[in-house]
Amino acid sequence: xxxxxxxLALFDGVAYAALVFIVALGLTLIFGVMRILxxxxxxxxxxxxxxxxxxxxxxxxxxxxxxLAFPLMIVSAVLVGILIGAPxxxxxxxRIYDKSEVLQLLMTFAxxxxxxxxxxxxxxxxxxxxxxxxxxxxxxxxxGVTYTAYQMILLPLIAVALLxxxxxxxxxxxTGKLITATTEDRExxxxxxxxxxxVFLFTFVIGAILAGLGGALASPTxxxxxxxxxxxxxxxxxxxxxxxxxxxxxxxxxxxxxxxxRSFAVYLYPEISVLVPYLIxxxxxxxxxxxxxxxPGARKI
Amino acid sequence: xxxxxxxxxxxxxxxxxxxxxxxxxDKPESLKIGMTxxxxxxxxxxxxxxRDATEIMVENINAEGGINGVPIDISFIDEGAGAESLxxxxxxxxxxxxxxxxxxxxSSGNCQTIAPLAEDLQVPNLMWDCGTQRIFEENDYKYVxxxxxxxxxxxxxxxxxxxxxKPDFNTIAVVNQDYAWGRDSWDIxxxxxxxxxPDVEVVAEFFPKFGSPxxxxxxxxxxxxxxxVILSTSWxxxxxxxxxxxxxxxxxNSSTFVLPLAESSLERLGSALTEGxxxxxRGDHYFLHPERRDDAxxxxxxxxxxxxxxxxxxxxxxxxxxxxxxxxxxYEKAIADxxxxxxxxxxxxxxxxGLEFQGLGRPVKLREDNQGVExxxxxxxVQTGDYPFATLENIMIFDGAELTTPVGEISTEWVGxxxxxxVDSVSVDTYEN
Numbered sequence: 247x248x249x250x251x252x253x254l255a256l257f258d259g260v261a262y263a264a265l266v267f268i269v270a271l272g273l274t275l276i277f278g279v280m281r282i283l284x285x286x287x288x289x290x291x292x293x294x295x296x297x298x299x300x301x302x303x304x305x306x307x308x309x310x311x312x313x314l315a316f317p318l319m320i321v322s323a324v325l326v327g328i329l330i331g332a333p334x335x336x337x338x339x340x341r342i343y344d345k346s347e348v349l350q351l352l353m354t355f356a357x358x359x360x361x362x363x364x365x366x367x368x369x370x371x372x373x374x375x376x377x378x379x380x381x382x383x384x385x386x387x388x389x390g391v392t393y394t395a396y397q398m399i400l401l402p403l404i405a406v407a408l409l410x411x412x413x414x415x416x417x418x419x420x421t422g423k424l425i426t427a428t429t430e431d432r433e434x435x436x437x438x439x440x441x442x443x444x445v446f447l448f449t450f451v452i453g454a455i456l457a458g459l460g461g462a463l464a465s466p467t468x469x470x471x472x473x474x475x476x477x478x479x480x481x482x483x484x485x486x487x488x489x490x491x492x493x494x495x496x497x498x499x500x501x502x503x504x505x506x507x508r509s510f511a512v513y514l515y516p517e518i519s520v521l522v523p524y525l526i527x528x529x530x531x532x533x534x535x536x537x538x539x540x541x542p543g544a545r546k547i
Numbered sequence: 548x549x550x551x552x553x554x555x556x557x558x559x560x561x562x563x564x565x566x567x568x569x570x571x572x573d574k575p576e577s578l579k580i581g582m583t584x585x586x587x588x589x590x591x592x593x594x595x596x597x598r599d600a601t602e603i604m605v606e607n608i609n610a611e612g613g614i615n616g617v618p619i620d621i622s623f624i625d626e627g628a629g630a631e632s633l634x635x636x637x638x639x640x641x642x643x644x645x646x647x648x649x650x651x652x653x654s655s656g657n658c659q660t661i662a663p664l665a666e667d668l669q670v671p672n673l674m675w676d677c678g679t680q681r682i683f684e685e686n687d688y689k690y691v692x693x694x695x696x697x698x699x700x701x702x703x704x705x706x707x708x709x710x711x712x713k714p715d716f717n718t719i720a721v722v723n724q725d726y727a728w729g730r731d732s733w734d735i736x737x738x739x740x741x742x743x744x745p746d747v748e749v750v751a752e753f754f755p756k757f758g759s760p761x762x763x764x765x766x767x768x769x770x771x772x773x774x775x776v777i778l779s780t781s782w783x784x785x786x787x788x789x790x791x792x793x794x795x796x797x798x799x800n801s802s803t804f805v806l807p808l809a810e811s812s813l814e815r816l817g818s819a820l821t822e823g824x825x826x827x828x829r830g831d832h833y834f835l836h837p838e839r840r841d842d843a844x845x846x847x848x849x850x851x852x853x854x855x856x857x858x859x860x861x862x863x864x865x866x867x868x869x870x871x872x873x874x875x876x877x878y879e880k881a882i883a884d885x886x887x888x889x890x891x892x893x894x895x896x897x898x899x900x901g902l903e904f905q906g907l908g909r910p911v912k913l914r915e916d917n918q919g920v921e922x923x924x925x926x927x928x929v930q931t932g933d934y935p936f937a938t939l940e941n942i943m944i945f946d947g948a949e950l951t952t953p954v955g956e957i958s959t960e961w962v963g964x965x966x967x968x969x970v971d972s973v974s975v976d977t978y979e980n
Contacts, residue, residue: 251771373815375787375788385796392770477760519755
């Protein structure tokens with residue numbers, strides 16, 4: 247393997263990892279704060295993608311410039327967070343925080359199934375594709391291989407910005423500190439006047455927005471079709487479990503490992519590329535059952 | 548195994564105990580038929596158009612009085628619910644739902660499951676869409692007929708069209724879905740290609756997982772390898788994603804794509820599928836079929852379908868039309884041959900043997916092994932501006948009989964025994980567009 251091929255595999259891996267990380271970030275944030283594994287995260291990802299494609303398609307049909315696709319992605323993500331995430335937490339999850347993990351898992355899984363059918367009702371079974379956002383940014387050529395600037399530059403930048411932003415938010419802002427305090431000890435935080443309900447709602451909406459944003463950012467690169475949410479939830483769960491549940495930096499590192507592992511596999515031995523994320527997960531969990539960055543005893547599932 | 552044996556023994560005893568089959572059946576109030584299709588899941592890109600088309604055709608037939616005055620009553624089973632639910636629904640529809648004929652299925656796996664089941668249940672089954680060539684090569688069936696071609700002629704037509712239009716290429720890569728169809732179709736394609744053009748070098752074989760949302764890494768690697776030809780027998784969302792991503796990154800400008808199922812994605816791919824790529828249609832299926840587009844029945848149906856669905860017809864619509872044509876033609880033939888009001892099952896099966904019928908494409912004939920002989924249409928993509936998506940030019944329609952594995956032979960062996968002369972020996976009709 248020469249240097250050029252090594253670099254090519256690196257670029258592919260980073261672009262893939264960026265997308266996986268954005269979705270896994272929301273999942274691990276919700277788990278870290280609320281101790282709940284939200285299977286419906288996959289649906290929020292898919293709905294973010296569908297919403298983004300529909301809004302962009304509508305805007306283009308009205309004659310707006312394709313560059314409008316970028317703000318519309320954020321709009322889609324926020325809509326997913328507020329219209330689906332908020333009611334989900336407020337009316338459903340809030341009732342089951344003190345129930346057993348199995349029940350919580352079944353509950354979010356049920357929501358996932360319901361939302362899968364909702365997507366089919368609203369958008370049908372036909373695949374959608376709208377790559378206007380990606381075409382706006384054009385291509386970059388490296389070693390004779392053409393990449394889209396969107397995947398090679400924009401996605402990794404957004405992933406890094408989200409990682410740094412999330413760290414800053416949790417450690418250096420008042421709201422972030424309230425979230426961290428509630429995570430550490432909910433009762434103690436409440437006794438000194440923190441509104442834990444509000445903190446949970448806020449965290450869940452942020453997590454849902456991240457899922458929707460992942461979907462919206464994925465939408466220009468892939469066919470939007472039923473079932474895409476299931477694939478993503480499995481993959482991001484692998485990332486989150488390998489990293490250690492609730493570990494944000496760990497999720498970034500694991501997403502990168504999985505992305506690179508997968509792309510190098512395609513170059514060296516394509517037959518195992520599908521297996522790579524799970525091989526990495528198995529190897530890590532064999533050595534460190536609590537995940538790369540997890541602390542023993544904090545595990546719930 | 549034991550269970551199956553007991554079941555067969557019971558069935559045999561019952562059959563022996565019953566009096567000889569009646570010479571004719573009483574005319575029923577309606578002809579109940581069942582059709583399996585993917586209404587959910589990724590393959591619903593085929594199942595939903597087929598269902599919509601079948602509903603139109605049944606309405607049309609019933610509006611003209613049905614078959615000898617008997618209207619058709621069709622019910623659908625969703626293949627997307629899984630094989631177990633499919634077989635129990637199938638069984639229920641035949642045993643207590645009174646279905647006289649079944650149309651199954653889209654998935655090759657489901658065809659493999661249903662063929663023996665149809666024999667057990669003694670219900671005539673028209674295999675209307677599945678691709679596997681193994682059904683009649685590995686088994687003999689009395690109740691199972693296939694109203695379309697199979698993977699072998701479909702892949703052979705792709706190879707021959709490629710060799711006719713681009714005889715001088717040296718390297719090829721493949722990107723197929725990682726499941727039975729992706730693997731089997733590559734087996735047939737590569738065997739045929741090596742037999743007819745032994746100097747071709749296969750530079751890469753990718754089998755990304757079914758439903759893969761991202762082919763970026765494969766595309767990077769293909770750009771680095773720069774093969775002359777890239778084959779993909781993928782379909783639905785997978786094919787759309789692969790061609791879109793390849794198009795965005797300019798791979799369509801440097802390699803010729805061979806896409807044997809792309810006819811079903813033309814409209815969705817829009818401008819992404821640029822000029823000069825080879826498109827197949829799993830038979831002679833194309834909404835601008837050069838031999839059929841001026842016919843009144845063809846035009847009328849295309850118009851009805853577009854009005855109902857807002858989309859142009861794709862190959863499952865044609866496959867459904869062939870199954871419906873086989874069904875009506877067989878009943879009419881059985882009624883006429885025997886001079887009865889309504890045929891018995893025996894009479895219907897006799898009519899199906901060697902039946903010739905015509906759906907929306909060229910006529911199809913059932914062979915002695917119950918395999919349908921269907922013509923194959925291939926073309927090259929072109930963006931003319933008449934439609935907001937690619938249409939076909941340099942269309943070739945191959946005679947199905949020459950491309951279908953001879954009765955009693957195994958496809959991979961037969962295909963491997965062909966040679967370079969085969970390309971020029973097959974009869975072909977060529978149309979500019």
